[in-house]
Amino acid sequence: MNIDSINRGIVLDHIQAGRSIEIDRALGLRELDCSVAIIRNVRSDAMGKKDIIKIDEDIDIDLDVLGYIDPGITVNIIVDGVITEKKHLSLPKRLKNIVRCKNPRCITTTETALDQEFVLIDPARRVYRCAYCDAELGAGV
Amino acid sequence: MRHLINITDLTVEEIEELVTLGEAMRARPQDWRETQRGRILGTLFFEPSTRTRLSFESAMLSLGGSVLGFASADSSSTSKGESLQDTIRTVSSYCDIIAMRHPKEGAPIAARMTSNVPVINAGDGGHNHPTQTLTDLMTIRREKGTFEGLTIGLCGDLKFGRTVHSLVLAMSRYAGTRFVFISPPELRLPGYLLEELREKGIPYEEVERMEDVLPQLDILYMTRVQRERFFNEADYVRLKDTYILTPDKLALAGEGLRVLHPLPRVNEISPKVDDDPRAVYFDQVRNGRYIRMALITKLLEENP
Numbered sequence: 001m002n003i004d005s006i007n008r009g010i011v012l013d014h015i016q017a018g019r020s021i022e023i024d025r026a027l028g029l030r031e032l033d034c035s036v037a038i039i040r041n042v043r044s045d046a047m048g049k050k051d052i053i054k055i056d057e058d059i060d061i062d063l064d065v066l067g068y069i070d071p072g073i074t075v076n077i078i079v080d081g082v083i084t085e086k087k088h089l090s091l092p093k094r095l096k097n098i099v100r101c102k103n104p105r106c107i108t109t110t111e112t113a114l115d116q117e118f119v120l121i122d123p124a125r126r127v128y129r130c131a132y133c134d135a136e137l138g139a140g141v
Numbered sequence: 142m143r144h145l146i147n148i149t150d151l152t153v154e155e156i157e158e159l160v161t162l163g164e165a166m167r168a169r170p171q172d173w174r175e176t177q178r179g180r181i182l183g184t185l186f187f188e189p190s191t192r193t194r195l196s197f198e199s200a201m202l203s204l205g206g207s208v209l210g211f212a213s214a215d216s217s218s219t220s221k222g223e224s225l226q227d228t229i230r231t232v233s234s235y236c237d238i239i240a241m242r243h244p245k246e247g248a249p250i251a252a253r254m255t256s257n258v259p260v261i262n263a264g265d266g267g268h269n270h271p272t273q274t275l276t277d278l279m280t281i282r283r284e285k286g287t288f289e290g291l292t293i294g295l296c297g298d299l300k301f302g303r304t305v306h307s308l309v310l311a312m313s314r315y316a317g318t319r320f321v322f323i324s325p326p327e328l329r330l331p332g333y334l335l336e337e338l339r340e341k342g343i344p345y346e347e348v349e350r351m352e353d354v355l356p357q358l359d360i361l362y363m364t365r366v367q368r369e370r371f372f373n374e375a376d377y378v379r380l381k382d383t384y385i386l387t388p389d390k391l392a393l394a395g396e397g398l399r400v401l402h403p404l405p406r407v408n409e410i411s412p413k414v415d416d417d418p419r420a421v422y423f424d425q426v427r428n429g430r431y432i433r434m435a436l437i438t439k440l441l442e443e444n445p
Contacts, residue, residue: 105266107245111225114251122336129333132247133268136416 009034010061011083012053017041019070020051026065029055063121064092068099093120095128103135143443144260146249146434148311153288155439156311160279162435165426170203173434177206180441183236184210185228188244192404192426193263193272197240200433209236210249214244226255233257238440240272259440267301267367272405274307275436281360283428284399284421290317292357296384297323297364297409299330304403305364309334313343320345321354325383327376328366328390351384355394363387363409363422365401387411391434393417401425 017022020038021031029036034057042131044050058077066073067089077088084119095118101108108114116136128137145151145179151159166173182201186194189212198208210232225248233239233256234307241252244268253260266268278288293312299305301324309330312318320338322330322345329347338345348354355361366381386400402410402422414420 004330103246105244105246105268107225107243107251107265108248110245111248111251113224113226130247132250133266134246136331 005081005094006035006054006056006078007081009057009078010055011078012049012055012066012099013050013053013074013076014044015050015053015073016070017047019050020053023053023066023069023073024071027061029053032057032059032104034059060100063087064087064095065098067092068095091120091123091126094118094131095120099137101133101135102137103130103133106133106135108132142253142254143255143440144249144253145440146253146260146262147269148274149314150271153314154280154373156275157433159275159439160282162438163275163279163432164283166434167428168430170431171226173204173438175205176438177201177204177441179239180204181207181236182206182208182210182262182437183232183239183258184208184212185232185239185241185243186210186212187214187225187248188242189213189265190242190264192429193242193270195425197261197263197433198431199218199430200437201431202321204434204437206237206282206437210240216353225251226268229260230255230257238437238444240396243252243413259444261440262359264303267303267306269307270303270403271307272433272436273429274311275432276425277304277308277362277401277403277429278311279432280401280421280425281399283424285359285397288312288315288318291315291359292319292321293360293362294323294351294354294358295330295362295364296351296386296401298328298366298380299324299364300328301367302364303326305330305362308333308362309338313338315342318343323349323351323354323357324348325349325380327380328383351386352390352393355398358398361394361398361400363400363406365402365405365407365409369407382408384409385411386414388413388417389419394419 037054039052041049071089071091075081076110077085097116117131121129164215183435201208229252238259240261241262242263246264246268249262295305368377
């Protein structure tokens with residue numbers, strides 16, 4: 001299958017197979033005017049299968065959102081048809097307004113002006129804790 | 142600005158200082174009678190509490206200060222839809238220090254953000270209750286002479302019992318502490334606390350029968366199964382009488398055991414145990430007043 005290479009924009013590579021739709025939704029890519037290609041189940045030597053997203057414009061991407069969903073993603077910045085920068089992600093140490101606390105007793109459920117904040121407490125198990133009520137949150141939007 | 146939201150906001154040295162100051166206040170309360178004259182404590186109780194609110198008010202009055210506040214959310218502007226942060230912004234203009242109880246977990250963190258005066262967490266939902274823990278710690282040191290090398294049994298509602306969570310965090314900082322958690326499976330200690338103990342290498346065991354572990358305990362911390370934390374009344378009724386400490390059971394324990402309870406109790410300690418010298422929960426209540434006097438004094442000194 002052929003998808004045109006892009007001249008100026010962003011390629012999200014090494015996405016775990018099946019997670020590209022989640023990323024599309026979390027980054028709001030459907031709202032963009034430019035071409036966006038979501039390629040699923042691409043053969044990969046390292047991963048077996050992977051997803052790739054190509055965005056035909058140099059947009060601002062929230063790397064914390066991306067790192068939270070899948071820290072293995074590589075962000076390639078393309079200028080004049082060549083990769084000028086490769087960004088490797090990691091799990092963000094803090095999440096701000098990316099996910100909501102699910103504890104019904106948490107103050108954020110009633111005090112709606114508060115930022116939703118989580119702190120990474122266990123990178124190996126990808127566990128975050130609500131900065132207010134300490135309720136744990138597993139990774140994944 | 143210095144606040145007390147979580148017991149671990151205080152270093153072990155500061156806890157030592159506070160307990161020592163609380164002891165001095167208990168020994169000679171007359172020496173402290175006028176020390177906070179002109180200062181005002183705001184008691185903001187969005188959830189009903191008799192003991193904690195009265196102990197804060199008694200503490201401030203014993204220091205010569207004054208008190209204002211409300212005893213339920215119905216009598217505050219919250220009932221008109223005001224946000225917690227706005228209420229705090231307003232009240233912190235009227236007083237020098239705030240003691241707040243709130244049913245939502247993490248509420249004191251939200252309060253701290255907009256307060257101009259120190260905020261003391263007087264209990265937030267099933268989360269934390271650091272001044273009860275200071276009371277517990279003062280009682281433990283009075284009774285055992287040390288915080289180190291103690292085997293502490295916590296019994297009852299370990300899931301929603303905020304006093305339990307704060308005490309576990311506090312005692313996990315002392316050398317030689319060992320915990321025995323006694324609860325039905327539904328009311329076990331939250332995972333994040335067990336995880337923290339594992340990370341710190343602190344020994345603990347979880348059991349369901351109190352009788353099996355009583356002989357090994359230095360401290361038995363009894364708790365009430367908290368009706369207000371259950372969404373389902375049937376679950377509460379099924380679990381509320383799981384553990385009842387009676388003279389027969391207490392006979393299994395050593396002479397050095399001390400029984401603590403944050404009170405109020407429902408059925409979990411038989412009144413027949415009250416006269417046993419190992420039952421120190423009423424003396425613990427008394428300590429609550431003096432340790433709060435010490436805390437108010439410290440926070441007002443640090444935020445003059």
